[in-house]
Amino acid sequence: MAIILGDNRYGKAENRIVRIFRDESRHEIRDLNVSTALRGDFAAAHLVGDQSNVLPTDTQKQTAYAFAKQKPLGTIESYGLDLARHFVDDVPPVTGARVEIEEYAWERVRVGGVEADHTWVRRGQEVRTASITVEGSGDDRRTWVTGGLKDLVILKSTGSEFHGFLVDRYTVLQPTTDRIMATSLVAKWRFAHAEVDWDAAYAGIRRILVEQYATVQSLALQQTLYEMGRAVLEAYDEVVEVRLSAPNKHHFLYDLSPFGIENPGEVFHADDRPYGLIQASVLRDDAPDPGPAWDAYTGLV
Incomplete structure (x- = not known):
């Protein structure tokens, strides 16, 4: 050998x-x-x-x-x-x-x-x-450029659901039709070429990501990420791929019943770990292949 x-x-x-x-x-x-x-x-x-x-x-x-x-x-x-x-x-x-x-x-x-x-x-x-x-x-000569952001902490207090999921004998999570959804977003977008107004693209893409997060009635964080990436690709022809990584920053309703206090979805415990980590790539079906050298450095995520 x-x-x-x-x-x-x-x-x-x-x-x-x-x-x-x-x-x-x-x-x-x-x-x-x-x-x-x-x-x-x-x-x-x-x-x-x-x-x-x-x-x-x-x-x-x-x-x-x-x-x-x-x-x-x-x-x-x-x-x-x-x-x-x-x-x-x-x-x-x-x-x-x-x-x-x-x-x-x-x-x-x-x-x-x-x-x-x-x-x-x-x-x-x-x-x-x-x-x-x-x-x-x-x-x-081959050149690839990605723009991106990280540590964008964003939270919505409603407009997020999670139900109809697979259940086995270890499942204790209860389905919900209204929950807090929060994340610390990492997003990267790959450009088709290196002739771009970088500042304008950054500002516009960031705005789209935030707007989609806010307005999509989310049945799952996965769905929200896809809609965020799709909206960017529809708005920017020069972008061929968007990759998103979103840790689910969980907020659990705090039990105030021992004190005789009702808590109708108003007081939560913010739990930093463990957390769900949702990652997705959204790309054009004709996006040029960046080749194996792309991931040989560090990849997109």
Whole structure:
């Protein structure tokens, strides 16, 4: 039986980059978490410890920081494309690069009703994300871009049901036609090409996801996720796939009867674990296949 080296990659994870723009008297801020992963002919490093083809992970870190200054930092998608293309085009052993980016939002402090020029507070828990993969060169160049978000905590107090489910001898859950439905949503959407108004797409897709969550009369969280993904694909021709991951943040009606108090669906215990985890992919039936290299990095979810 032969033993061989399988799929491999390496990179620098979670480079925390804060960029302050001082071109005007009113400063701007961008706050990123950037991870890089490179693929290529690195077998010798694994098999015999030969590092001659290995660009140090520290160099990847330094490049990410340098690009934050040297390149226009317009959107995380465009910044990630610049970074990934550099690694593939300018580092000979590298045949593929993946860049994962999270962006943390800040909002300006208001002093006397006026926005401060130089002071911000972190805004909420929601994080904008992007993943950029570049492989090959010339006519064989392939590029995939996903936008996304995570930690979007959303709750609806009605409009959610769960009944008619499979029952066996271990089932104790009672069916319901009215319940709280809450989640901390992770969503990623794959674009058909790399020529997109990234900011407009993010804002529009986020709005659709939230609106669908709010308005769909949900018979199951699975149904809601499908309707969210379908609505995005109907609205955006440039999006070919939406993947959604939704932990069910359970809220259980609290029993106040020992105290002689009625509780008609008003006081709940928020239970953080264990939780149901619902995940789904919604895509066009003619969506281009991103190929095995896609999941070889980290995949969509």
